[in-house]
Amino acid sequence: MKIAICVKQVPDSWAEKKMVNGVLDRNGVDAVLNDLDEYAIEEALRVVEPLNEGKETPEHIITLISMGPERATEAIRKGLSMGADSGVLVSDAALAGSDAIATSKVLAEVISKGGFDLVFCGTESTDARMSVVPAMLAERLGWAQLTFAGSVKVDAANSSVEIARMTESGVETMSATFPCVISVIEKINEPRYPSFKGIMAAKKKVIETKSLADVGVSSAEVGSSGAWSSVVDASARPPRDKGIKVEDSGDGGTKLADYLAEKRLV
Numbered sequence: 001m002k003i004a005i006c007v008k009q010v011p012d013s014w015a016e017k018k019m020v021n022g023v024l025d026r027n028g029v030d031a032v033l034n035d036l037d038e039y040a041i042e043e044a045l046r047v048v049e050p051l052n053e054g055k056e057t058p059e060h061i062i063t064l065i066s067m068g069p070e071r072a073t074e075a076i077r078k079g080l081s082m083g084a085d086s087g088v089l090v091s092d093a094a095l096a097g098s099d100a101i102a103t104s105k106v107l108a109e110v111i112s113k114g115g116f117d118l119v120f121c122g123t124e125s126t127d128a129r130m131s132v133v134p135a136m137l138a139e140r141l142g143w144a145q146l147t148f149a150g151s152v153k154v155d156a157a158n159s160s161v162e163i164a165r166m167t168e169s170g171v172e173t174m175s176a177t178f179p180c181v182i183s184v185i186e187k188i189n190e191p192r193y194p195s196f197k198g199i200m201a202a203k204k205k206v207i208e209t210k211s212l213a214d215v216g217v218s219s220a221e222v223g224s225s226g227a228w229s230s231v232v233d234a235s236a237r238p239p240r241d242k243g244i245k246v247e248d249s250g251d252g253g254t255k256l257a258d259y260l261a262e263k264r265l266v
């Protein structure tokens with residue numbers, strides 16, 4: 001079984017972010033592996049590890065795929081230190097300003113040429129948070145999509161997957177045969193911390209860097225000029241109010257309830 005995991009490098013969630021000309025300014029901000037993609041990596045590792053146990057050469061392998069700037073190799077390296085086998089980074093100056101449609105196009109080209117059985121994704125990136133790339137990938141590849149998985153059961157012998165899909169109204173059990181795209185929610189597992197051994201092993205693992213030409217996508221389809229959407233306006237979040245202090249002179253509860261009612265919170 002060959003598994004691809006789409007991983008994105010994002011600005012650290014705690015970093016102060018600002019928009020410049022409609023694009024998030026990523027310079028000078030610490031960049032990390034998208035938290036939600038760590039769950040996808042953990043889940044895929046849990047699928048292959050029991051199947052590979054005792055085998056000198058693993059039969060079931062995991063490749064991390066990312067589209068981003070050169071430094072996105074750091075995010076891939078973190079995933080490799082968790083236990084994935086190899087990485088592919090698509091990096092090209094023409095990709096700057098690409099929207100979700102272009103991102104899914106590039107990732108789908110890499111996936112379609114890789115002979116993968118399964119693709120794992122996080123449910124969303126913590127920077128753009130569109131939550132659309134997994135569905136777009138499935139559509140582009142013509143594969144089944146099993147999204148928002150709270151649990152995943154892979155039957156490698158029968159080339160099938162069953163997931164519990166977590167929705168606002170309940171839990172749906174869905175299944176599909178290979179190949180398919182799975183996105184996982186953050187409650188699915190507890191991602192492991194890379195061990196020292198894992199970090200050392202990751203240094204020797206191969207990350208292949210590809211240009212747009214290598215993946216066969218024209219520069220006209222990507223970047224700001226190829227984007228189907230544009231950020232028209234952006235404004236900083238207003239600073240938080242100082243808040244109010246409710247003095248309790250025996251009527252604190254009433255004052256608090258009145259305040260919540262006034263704000264339509266109760």
Ligand SMILES: Cc1cc2nc3c(=O)[nH]c(=O)nc-3n(C[C@H](O)[C@H](O)[C@H](O)COP(=O)(O)OP(=O)(O)OC[C@H]3O[C@@H](n4cnc5c(N)ncnc54)[C@H](O)[C@@H]3O)c2cc1C
Pocket residue numbers: 006007008009022023024034036037065066067068095096097098099100101103107120121122123124125127128129130131132133134224227229230231
């Ligand atoms: C006009 C415009 C300009 C933009 N310019 C830039 C820019 O210059 N630089 C930039 O970084 N972003 C840019 N973006 C944001 C970028 O388009 C989105 O990050 C991208 O389309 C993916 O959407 P998302 O992050 O919301 O993914 P989601 O759909 O929220 O992500 C879900 C999952 O898809 C996978 N995934 C998503 N993106 C990637 C990726 N790049 N590589 C691998 N896996 C991935 C991950 O598994 C992730 O958990 C721009 C957006 C717009 C609208």
